[in-house]
Amino acid sequence: MERSQKQEQSAAETKEPKTGADLLVESLINEGVETLFGYPGGAALPIFDALYKAQNSFDQILARHEQGSIHAAEGYARVSGKPGVVVATSGPGATNLVTGIADAMIDSLPLIVITGQVAQGVIGTDAFQEVDVMGVTTPITKHNYQVRDVKDLPRIVKEAFHIATTGRPGPVLIDMPKDISAEVIEAEFQANVELDLPGYQPTTKPNPLQTKKLAEAIGNAKKPVLLTGAGILFAEASEQVREFAEKYSLPVASTLLGLGAFPGDHPLFMGMAGMHGTYTSNTALYECDLLINIGARFDDRLTGKLTSFAPNATVAHIDIDPAEIGKNVPTDIPIVGDAKEALTKLLTHDIKQPEHDEWLVQIHENKENYPLWFNTPDQEMIGQWVIKKVHEATKGNAIVTTDVGQHQMWTAQYYTFTQPDRWVSSGGLGTMGFGFPAAIGAQLAKPDDTVVAIVGDGGFQMTLQELSILQEKGLPVKVIIVNNQALGMVRQWQEAFYSERYSQSIFSIQPDFVKLAESYNIKGMQLKTQDEFIKALPEIFNYEGPVVVDARVLQQENVFPMIAPGSGINEMIGVKP
Amino acid sequence: MKRIITATVRNRSGVLNRVTSLLQRRQFNIESISVGRTETEGMSKMTFVVDVEDFQKLEQVTKQLNKQIDVIKVSDITDKAIVARELALIKIVSNSQLRAEIQGIIEPFRATIIDVSKDSLSIQVTGKPDKVEALIELLKPYGIKELARTGLTAFVRGHQPNTQDGSFQSLLG
Ligand SMILES: Cc1cc2nc3c(=O)[nH]c(=O)nc-3n(C[C@H](O)[C@H](O)[C@H](O)COP(=O)(O)OP(=O)(O)OC[C@H]3O[C@@H](n4cnc5c(N)ncnc54)[C@H](O)[C@@H]3O)c2cc1C
Ligand SMILES: Cc1ncc(C[n+]2csc(CCOP(=O)(O)OP(=O)(O)O)c2C)c(N)n1
Numbered sequence: 171m172e173r174s175q176k177q178e179q180s181a182a183e184t185k186e187p188k189t190g191a192d193l194l195v196e197s198l199i200n201e202g203v204e205t206l207f208g209y210p211g212g213a214a215l216p217i218f219d220a221l222y223k224a225q226n227s228f229d230q231i232l233a234r235h236e237q238g239s240i241h242a243a244e245g246y247a248r249v250s251g252k253p254g255v256v257v258a259t260s261g262p263g264a265t266n267l268v269t270g271i272a273d274a275m276i277d278s279l280p281l282i283v284i285t286g287q288v289a290q291g292v293i294g295t296d297a298f299q300e301v302d303v304m305g306v307t308t309p310i311t312k313h314n315y316q317v318r319d320v321k322d323l324p325r326i327v328k329e330a331f332h333i334a335t336t337g338r339p340g341p342v343l344i345d346m347p348k349d350i351s352a353e354v355i356e357a358e359f360q361a362n363v364e365l366d367l368p369g370y371q372p373t374t375k376p377n378p379l380q381t382k383k384l385a386e387a388i389g390n391a392k393k394p395v396l397l398t399g400a401g402i403l404f405a406e407a408s409e410q411v412r413e414f415a416e417k418y419s420l421p422v423a424s425t426l427l428g429l430g431a432f433p434g435d436h437p438l439f440m441g442m443a444g445m446h447g448t449y450t451s452n453t454a455l456y457e458c459d460l461l462i463n464i465g466a467r468f469d470d471r472l473t474g475k476l477t478s479f480a481p482n483a484t485v486a487h488i489d490i491d492p493a494e495i496g497k498n499v500p501t502d503i504p505i506v507g508d509a510k511e512a513l514t515k516l517l518t519h520d521i522k523q524p525e526h527d528e529w530l531v532q533i534h535e536n537k538e539n540y541p542l543w544f545n546t547p548d549q550e551m552i553g554q555w556v557i558k559k560v561h562e563a564t565k566g567n568a569i570v571t572t573d574v575g576q577h578q579m580w581t582a583q584y585y586t587f588t589q590p591d592r593w594v595s596s597g598g599l600g601t602m603g604f605g606f607p608a609a610i611g612a613q614l615a616k617p618d619d620t621v622v623a624i625v626g627d628g629g630f631q632m633t634l635q636e637l638s639i640l641q642e643k644g645l646p647v648k649v650i651i652v653n654n655q656a657l658g659m660v661r662q663w664q665e666a667f668y669s670e671r672y673s674q675s676i677f678s679i680q681p682d683f684v685k686l687a688e689s690y691n692i693k694g695m696q697l698k699t700q701d702e703f704i705k706a707l708p709e710i711f712n713y714e715g716p717v718v719v720d721a722r723v724l725q726q727e728n729v730f731p732m733i734a735p736g737s738g739i740n741e742m743i744g745v746k747p
Numbered sequence: 748m749k750r751i752i753t754a755t756v757r758n759r760s761g762v763l764n765r766v767t768s769l770l771q772r773r774q775f776n777i778e779s780i781s782v783g784r785t786e787t788e789g790m791s792k793m794t795f796v797v798d799v800e801d802f803q804k805l806e807q808v809t810k811q812l813n814k815q816i817d818v819i820k821v822s823d824i825t826d827k828a829i830v831a832r833e834l835a836l837i838k839i840v841s842n843s844q845l846r847a848e849i850q851g852i853i854e855p856f857r858a859t860i861i862d863v864s865k866d867s868l869s870i871q872v873t874g875k876p877d878k879v880e881a882l883i884e885l886l887k888p889y890g891i892k893e894l895a896r897t898g899l900t901a902f903v904r905g906h907q908p909n910t911q912d913g914s915f916q917s918l919l920g
Contacts, residue, residue: 304761308768313816316760333816369757369819493810496803 190320191220191351194284197327198228203255205229205246205614207239209266211259212299214286216351221257231614231643234635236263238607240270241633244279245611248594249569251406253280253334254611260286260348261299265306269601272310274341276598277427278404280334281341282327283307287316289349303345312340317350324363332365337372338491339404372490376507381515384462384486384503388418389522391460391484393529396420397443400427400597401465401489407510408432408590411464414513418524421533423451425466427597430587435566440533441542444472445733446579449540449745450533452733455480456740463487465509468498469598478738488512542583543746544727549699552727553577553652556703557584560622560650563707568620569612571595573605573629575659577652579729581624592619603632606649610636613645620648620711627653627680637690640716648710649718651683654725662728676725687718696720749778750805750825751901754793755785757817765815766793775799775808779833779898790819794900796876824903831901834871835879836861840890841868849889856882867892 194217198206206228210218221230233239236258243254254274258267264285274281288297307314313333315326330342388394402411408431415422415438422432423443432439441448443455455461461483466472468487473479479499486503487495495504505512544554557580560568570585571594572578578595587593594612596604609623630651640647654661657675664672687694695710697703697719710717730744756762763782770777778796785792799805805823812821841849842865849868850860858872872882876899883894 305764308761308765309772314761318760367816370816491814493807493814497807500803 187354188356189216189220189351190317190323190346190353190355191216192223193320193323193355194327194346194351195220195224195227197324198255198282199224201327201331202252203228204252205231206255206257207231207233207243207611208257209233209236209239209259209263211261211263211286213260213288213348214257214263214346214351216348217257217284217286217346220351229614231610231639233607234638235633236266237269237603238610238633238636238639240267240281240283241273241601241604241607242611242614242636242639243281244270244274244277244604245571245594245608246615247274247279247281247611248608249591249612250615251591252615253282253331255282255284257284258286259299260288260303261301264301264303268306268310269599269603271307271341271343273596273599273601273604275310275312277596278339278400279341280339282330282334283311283341283343285343285345286351287345287347290318290347291349293347303343307343310341311343312338314343314345316345317347320350320353320355323350325366328363329365329367332367333370337370373492373506374490374508374511376488376505376512376515378515380503380505381512382519384505385516385519385521387460387484387486387503388420388462388524391524392526393454393458394418394420394460394462394524394526395454395458395483396422397425397455397461397463397466398422398428398431399425399464399466400431401509402428402431403465403590405465405490405509405511406590407464407513410510410513410517412436414517417517418521419526419530420462421454421530423447423455425469425472425597426582426595428466429582430590430593431465433588434586435588440537442582443739444469445474446583446729446731447472448542449731449742450536452731452739452742453536454533456738458483461485463489464513465489467491467494470498473498474733474737474739474741478740540746546700547724549701551697551700551703551721551723553580553654553658553723554584554727555700556650556652556721556723557581557624559703559707560624561585563711564620564622568592568622569594569609569616571605571609571612571621571623573623573625574600574602575626575629575657576654576662576727576729577624577626577658578605579659580652602626602629604629606630607633607636609647609649610639610645613647614643621646623647623649625649625651626658627651627655627677628657631681634686637687637692637718640692641690645716646714647716649716651718651720652723653680653683653720654723654727655680656725658725658727659729661725665726665728666732666734683718683720693717694720696722698722748801749796749798750823751829751831751899752795752797752809752812752821752823753901754795754812754821755819756791756793756815757819758784758789758791759817762791762815762817763793765817766812769811769815770795770797770808773808773811775804779896781898781900783900792900792902794898796899822903824901828904828907829901830904831875831899832873833876833879833897833899834873835883835894835896837870837872837883837886837891838862838867838893839870839886840866840892842866845889849886852885853882858882
């Protein structure tokens with residue numbers, strides 16, 4: 171560690187006084203930060219100087235665009251459960267983060283976002299690189315702070331981590347005016363680090379009267395369904411949910427973001443529900459008489475037309491955020507609390523076994539008769555087939571990230587997730603450009619796991635500059651481009667709803683992805699047929715470094731089944747005949 | 748339907764922005780907002796009059812407000828026994844001949860004249876919104892030059908009757 175010695179030496183020689191920025195970095199270290207995604211600039215220079223001095227305290231990752239930093243931080247947060255930490259400069263640095271902040275907000279990912287700001291003396295004067303970051307990010311953060319007094323800094327950092335990671339997680343932003351970061355402080359400065367949050371007390375313990383009500387409802391149900399959402403993953407309640415479902419033989423449907431919360435290969439699992447969900451799940455949601463939603467926020471991609479969603483069911487909803495209960499779907503049994511606490515409580519109740527054998531038979535038959543399906547061409551590849559092969563090659567054990575579009579839905583459908591926290595996708599915002607940098611964050615969090623980024627040729631081109639990080643950090647991420655030479659999902663909608671008027675959705679030219687990868691010193695492969703793909707799989711997954719695979723698939727393939735926008739969950743098209 | 752909602756919030760920077768941005772984003776029409784300090788150091792009270800479609804939307808907005816970190820407590824006090832007041836300043840066209848006549852109009856409202864000039868007169872009135880509204884109507888024929896209202900501020904009475912018949916909704920006029 172020659173380098174660290176040198177640094178210590180130089181710090182000792184110069185004896186630089188301690189600054190607000192040093193205090194910030196110290197607070198981050200106190201919070202146990204191990205990885206930080208940064209991109210420097212004028213107003214953040216004091217922060218980056220403090221980071222320089224702390225180089226040995228944590229991993230610092232320089233992306234090539236702030237959007238890359240923040241999606242990487244999201245991927246890191248999703249698989250590690252720890253907050254992702256991002257630092258950027260004022261003005262354009264901060265605005266480049268906005269998409270990622272909004273993405274983390276809607277998908278409830280814990281992030282600490284630190285932005286440089288112009289000095290307090292010139293805030294409000296349209297100073298160089300000044301943006302009202304507080305104003306811009308207020309609606310897309312769980313909370314935000316602008317530091318006005320350096321003494322508040324340790325408390326603010328502590329509160330920020332507490333808010334980001336407790337209750338319903340979310341992004342918290344700290345705006346650091348340059349004069350605050352540069353301010354020289356007393357070396358023995360005693361920080362007041364008491365939390366001061368009287369207005370923030372998330373309810374985690376469910377009301378026992380409500381859990382009892384649910385217990386009774388289960389005993390009386392003839393057609394019960396359990397809907398598993400991402401809240402189960404945040405609560406780390408996968409084991410409990412499995413025990414609960416097995417105890418009462420409850421058939422399980424999942425949201426997109428809940429995949430992995432319940433084993434995808436379990437006999438009780440019916441598959442993803444919603445717009446591109448399975449026939450079995452959607453039909454069960456339509457016909458059920460008891461719907462138990464655990465940690466899903468009843469998003470419209472899940473419910474379809476609300477009047478056709480579980481129209482005859484008693485609805486029970488367990489969610490840590492009271493504002494989610496009754497927001498979209500009228501709820502008979504509201505249970506505010508942490509999913510794990512609620513399930514643990516429910517498992518203690520002595521519930522009468524529901525009499526629902528007929529229902530289970532019907533569900534079993536639906537699963538047999540109407541599975542997900544596709545027709546494999548002779549030689550050419552299609553997206554669904556590619557995902558199945560990737561699933562086989564990784565034995566279903568990889569951490570998989572996706573971008574947004576057809577490939578995302580095919581991954582949700584055909585990569586059977588059997589474990590929690592191995593599925594990383596942008597659900598609520600549907601942010602193209604998310605998948606590849608998110609894989610970088612996931613790989614940094616889990617260096618020993620196989621991480622596969624499944625991306626579209628469109629979305630990959632939004633953030634592919636982050637190939638630099640793979641090269642620099644030697645991260646063995648496997649990038650599979652499901653290349654249909656189109657904005658596939660848009661093309662599908664134009665085919666279905668706009669009489670095949672393919673406005674701006676077909677790429678007439680594309681980069682040579684192999685050469686592109688090679689220019690970053692990364693192994694690149696173009697695969698055009700099933701034979702080529704199958705032959706290449708061991709090479710891709712046994713190779714110790716990163717690989718970029720340009721998998722050429724047929725352009726006209728569509729994602730099915732589908733519920734057209736405005737239709738009910740019972741009105742699926744493209745179900746297996 | 749109109750509802751009166753009060754929120755106790757911390758006097759931290761950005762809290763007003765957070766609250767109004769939330770109301771706007773969830774498409775709540777704000778009729779009025781008033782904000783001021785309370786008996787507790789560092790706490791402010793906001794009073795909103797909002798126009799909402801139904802109780803489900805109303806429940807959403809109070810829950811969303813409650814979720815804000817710097818919001819301590821949110822209450823819909825519309826159906827409670829409350830005291831609610833608004834202050835209005837009304838400048839009307841007037842001259843020395845009209846002054847007595849106007850004095851006669853405003854007296855039952857316990858309003859006062861707070862500024863007089865050659866050709867105008869400023870009146871201050873405090874009360875429930877319907878009372879303020881009624882006085883404004885009466886003064887309109889004289890020509891209103893300027894009108895400023897604080898918006899409603901309110902709290903619940905010390906004693907709450909047992910009946911929950913919603914008879915206090917009339918407070919909103
Ligand atoms: C192209 C595209 C197609 C899509 N199609 C579908 C589709 O067919 N089906 C589908 O389901 N989605 C689909 N989506 C995703 C959809 O938009 C939503 O993102 C998704 O349905 C949300 O899933 P969720 O409610 O489980 O997760 P989140 O949105 O993350 O919500 C999690 C919920 O859990 C709660 N929670 C958090 N922590 C806890 C805790 N400790 N205990 C209890 N509760 C907690 C939160 O308050 C929140 O209500 C699609 C997205 C895209 C981009
Ligand atoms: C930033 C952003 N811009 C636009 C969209 C709208 N959109 C949704 S899917 C899609 C097409 C994605 O194409 P590609 O990445 O090639 O994936 P495919 O659907 O072909 O698998 C588009 C443009 C979006 N979700 N995000």
